[in-house]
Amino acid sequence: MKLIFEKGAEGRKGVSLPELDVEKKENLIPKALLRKELNLPEVSELDVVRHYTKLSTLNFGVDSGFYPLGSCTMKYNPKINEDMSFLQGFALTHPLQGEELSQGVLELMFELEKALCELSGFERFSLQPAAGAHGELTGVMITKAFFKKKEENRTKLLIADSSHGTNPASCVLCGFETIEVKSDKEGNLDLEDLKEKMQQDVAGLMLTSPNTLGLFDKNTEEICKIVHEKNGLVYCDGANMNAIVGISKPAEQGFDIMHINLHKTFSTPHGGGGPGSGPVGVTKELVEFLPAPLIDKNRKGFYLNYDLENSIGKMRSFFGNFGILVRAFTYIKGLGTSLKEVGENSVLNANYLAVNLKKDFDLPYNRICMHEFVLSDKNFPNQVTTMDLAKRLLDYGFHAPTIYFPLIVHGAIMIEPTETESKETLDEFIEIMKKILKEAEKEPEKLKNAPQNTPVKRLDAVKAARQPDLRWKKQ
Amino acid sequence: MDYISTTKKQRKEMLQSIGVNSVEDLFKDIPEKLKIKKLNLNNPLSEAELKKTVSDLSKKNANALEYSYFLGAGIYNHFLPSVVPHLALRSEFYTAYTPYQPEVSQGNLQVIYEWQTFISELTGQDLANASVYDGATATADAMIMTKIITKRNKVLVAKSLNPEYKKVLKNYAQANEIEIKEIEYKNGLLSLDELKKELDEKTASVILQNPNFFGCIESLEEIINLIHEKGTLSIVAVSEPVSLGLLKPAGEFDADFVTGEGQSFGIPMSFGGPGVGFYATKQKHVRFVPGRLSGKTTDSDGKEGFILTLQAREQHIRREKAISNICTNQGLMAVIATIHLSLLGKNGLKEMAELNLQKAHYAAEKIKELDGFEIFFGALFFNEFVIKTPGAEKVKEKLLEKKIISGFSLEKEFPELKDCILFCVTEMNSKESIDTLVEVLKEVK
Secondary structure: OOOHHHOEOOOOOOOOOOOOOOOOOOOOOOHHHEOOOOOOOEOOHHHHHHHHHHHHHOEOOOOOOOOOEOOOOOOOOOHHHHHHHOOHHHHOOOOOOOHHHEHHHHHHHHHHHHHHHHHHOOOEEEOOOOOHHHHHHHHHHHHHHHHHHOOOOOOEEEEEOOOOOHHHHHHHHOOOEEEEEOEOOOOOEOHHHHHHHOOOOEEEEEEEOOOOOOOOOOOHHHHHHHHHHOOOEEEEEEOOHHHOOOOEOHHHHOOOEEEEOOOOOOOOOOOOOOOOOOOEEEOHHHHHHOOOOEEEEEOOEEEEEOOOOOOOOOOOOOOOOHHHHHHHHHHHHHHHHHHHHHHHHHHHHHHHHHHHHOOOOEOOOOOOOOOOEEEEOOOOOOOOOHHHHHHHHHHOOOOOOEEOOOOOOOOOEEEOOOOOOOHHHHHHHHHHHHHHHHHHHHOOHHHHOOOOOOOOOOEOHHHHHHOOOOOOOOO | OOOOOOOHHHHHHHHHHHOOOOHHHHHOOOOHHHEOOOOOOOOOOOHHHHHHHHHHHHOOEOOOOOOEEOOOOOOOOOOOOOHHHHHHOOHHHHOOOOOOOHHHEHHHHHHHHHHHHHHHHHHOOOEEOOOEOOHHHHHHHHHHHHHHHHOOOEEEEEOOOOHHHHHHHHHHHHHOOOEEEEEOEEOOEEOHHHHHHHOOOOEEEEEEEOOOOOOEOOOHHHHHHHHHHOOOEEEEEEOOHHHHHOEOOHHHHOOOEEEEEOOOOOOOOHHHOOOOEEEEEOHHHHHHOOOOOEEEEEEOOOOEEEEEOOHHHOHHHHHHHOOOOOOOOOHHHHHHHHHHHHHHHHHHHHHHHHHHHHHHHHHHHHHHOOOOOEEOOOOOEOOEEEEEOOOHHHHHHHHHHOOEEOOEEOOOOOOOOOOEEEEEOOOOOOHHHHHHHHHHHHOOO
């Protein structure tokens, strides 16, 4: 499809701005500082509407169909959340307009933080981090500040071999060296390996809980104990919190720091890659290190509290992705105590899928799972790959699962249905998965040439990387 | 509210199929003592109750429909055309994930490619990424890259950079063992003498803002030439990108990195977030770009399409060897800004920039005439300017009585600027509202 830059006609524009109502002054800026060229489109409002409406139809979202992308929690995004975030009293507020003129904003943030504390067991949360990885970075910075204050030189951090790529990347950004801890045959963290690697120069461990195999580590308490015995900190990557929301609190399991992806567990939309929000919670002894300000309340009302003795500083400008906080607050307030059913039904749906798929597919960690599970490509006939299966699913109108992650499962297919999907949808998915496996046996070319029913066919990634074309240029 | 589709009957069938008796059996891996006995939250609300509860909170805040804003300082009150949210909230855009499956994400990938083009054009750079969190983190990302590229660890930061950005830089620098030194300003502009004094062969980069935090327009050519003399890289942050409708962009002055905040392009102020950080650079630094890049390629039939590319920079491929940890960025905000920039286009953006420039100068001239008020810096400015007042607190209170939100009081962040206020005027401030502002200020003695 043509680019917006290739459409329109000279002299056209798509917006009507107010007339200049003050006397125009010439030469306010010297010519040498003025730009000569501005190669932007010249299109009308309708041109723009048609262009982006058409583009939207080439996209697939949760509203389009089943989106079982593991570790991403692609649940339904309630419409009321969007409406609330666009209310003028939220959307049209300036971050520097002052506390007395922002009491509703601050109250919402205060209440959201309280709810996150209640659900996770942590003492306080910073709502600043803009995404999960940004939350990890915050957590690692807190870890660094904690040991700096204690004047201990700890240079390493442990991560699980099943961890998200963001975990080691966040550690390295703060100057830590990472060491991988193995998973055992059952998919739990290998305790012996952990004990061996948890030495005096190790600041702690980052662990996704439930883990990226979709399992709740049976030894979670023991793991935390091993790290704590060496005075290390345990960080919980909360990307998978959906399974345990309303069911168990990570702080009570022994974790010290945690980020929560509001754009996963608390239903705020992923927006095709953000904006997200990754609030970070800590235990009492770490509160002094949180990014300032926190939102507190005194006799006069809600206020921005900058009085944090050893705050790491700011993670981003102003106070976080506030518009996303409004959506998450609306969701939590609406569900209240019934949030427990979110955890329950996400786990119910995942186990129902797992049980019905493992008859035909290899499920390497064959036990009751949490909100997701991981199949392998073992037994795929005719050199069919996980990629082929994923692309064939697109032909049948489903989004593909997360593939080739976690790295410890060969040809991993990571499936997360979420609680909002119906049994009918799950049954349909099971049926199609089985059908595709049959095709793999009898008509493998159907998978190898997939997808056929999508706006474009399989794209050449090698060409894109070898001859990068990252923008349009005026000829 | 709940959004669960499974009925009681279906739940029973599903449990049976799994081979367990109850949902509790699915949670056996979690020790009993670690399970929540009672959740201390409110009872579920109906949609009508929920709407009222949340709306009531929104009514406790001043907002741009009810107040007249002369406040900027990094977040700007600009016109929001109705068409933008209508298009951006097409659910195929906003309920999608990062485009990992390009065959069903061509809409999103093409918009990102268009956004990359808009930002490259506006900043005068070779290329731009798909977005980062905000202007402050974009600038911090660039700072870290200059450490990697130059293998030097000293960074000079203009004192006239937005304080919010400075705080984020300080934090990221600490974690990365980068030493930051501030460069003083003189008459509102970066002091070249101070820069010359501090700049040396150990300096990885110099970070400045244009127009700077005081609204003043820097002499980029001279500054960047000076920076390059020591093999140092330049990072120019832009927090008010509407200025790029008129001003020659930093890329044309050979800046190495141009970073900034795109909130001005159709994104509501929303108490400071979400906005969208942009990051643009030269071709030679393409391996030092954080986050996603959408690239053009062809499919198996030779048809053109788009795909996420050069992923060997990224965390999901390179893990601890990645150059950044970013995963989720500000995708939908980039979609909004792209749509808004398309509407404005070549003619509209220039017109909008001109409106901001003219109205700000009209306001500054009027205020300057009042007893006790003066324009504090003599430098060229775009849509923000610093006024020395008879008393910043008095001004703020007086204006508030008339439902006018004053500019940013500078004293807290810059103690030497006592009673100085940074005023901002955009196309949203009519002549009438500016005249009212001046009338009220007249009463402050």
